[in-house]
Amino acid sequence: MADIFNEVDEELRSDQLRKLWDKYSGLVIAVAVLIVVVVAGWRGWEYWQDRVARAAGDKYLAALELSDKGDSKAAEAALDVLAKESSGYAPIARLRAAGELSLAGDQPGALAAFDVVAKDKAVPSALQGIAALRAAYLALDLEDRPTVERRIAPFLTSGNPWRHAAREISAVAAWKAGDIEAAKKVLGEIESDQETPPDISRRTTVLSALIASASKKSAPAATPAAPSAPAAPDATPAAPSAAAAPDATPATPSAPEVPAATAPAPTAQTPEPAAPAAPVPPATKAE
Secondary structure, X not given: OHHHXXXXXXXXXXXXXXXXXXXXXXXXXXXXXXXXXHHHHHHHHHHHHHHHHHHHHHHHXXXXXXXXXXXXXXXXXXXXXXXXXXXXXXXXXXXXXHHHHHHOOOHHHHHHHHHHHHHOOOOOHHHHHHHHXXXXXXXXXXXXXXXXXXXXXXXXXOOOOOHHHHHHHHHHHHHHOOXXXXXXXXXXXXXXXXXXXXXXXXXXXXXXXXXXXXXXXXXXXXXXXXXXOOHHXXXXXXXXXXXXXXXXXXXXXXXXXXXXXXXXXXXXXXXXXXXXXXXXXXXXXXX
């Protein structure tokens, strides 16, 4: 009897499964096909993206080769095209194109191009910071110190990863404006920061040496001015020249020579000076 009941249960289960399959088989097959199509489409899209990225990378390298050959205009044109065609390479291509403008001598154009990238919210924040600092470096030769300081103010906060470059720009701006004390203060901050990159540290060391050399050259120029005061003693000796007047005064006693010319008595005294001629006695020996 138990076997009969088992067979009945199996039959019922089979009928239920058959009914479920008949009812949902189409949906199951559709879902399976959809999964296959989605996976295939995803893989195909990845393959296409990879090909596009490779092509964009080749174009970017070709533009860099043009730049290395000195053809900045052609490199800039190629990078502009790449920035419009490729979304992945667009921010980097725009940054590099702005750099090519600078290499070609168009500093104002490069400054404007970097500013556009720095203000574009679609550009990653890291690249925005790079563009802003590149613009600030160019602004050192194109704008006044307050404008440059406003450009770098957001990067001078403690802990900002771009603070080192911003400090370097601030020091150079102060030095160019003639504010040596401010430049020394910023250079001190750079030297005391243990996280300062080696390349910035080397450049600021050169600037510190330049400021120190200029200070040494200006210091001797001021020192000789002070010793010029001792020139007064040279003038004071001129007073003793009055002592020369006494020498002139003895010249006045030469006036008594006039009486010597008038009175014959002094002529008798003239032989007295001849007394030294006493050695003439050899003439007596001649006798």
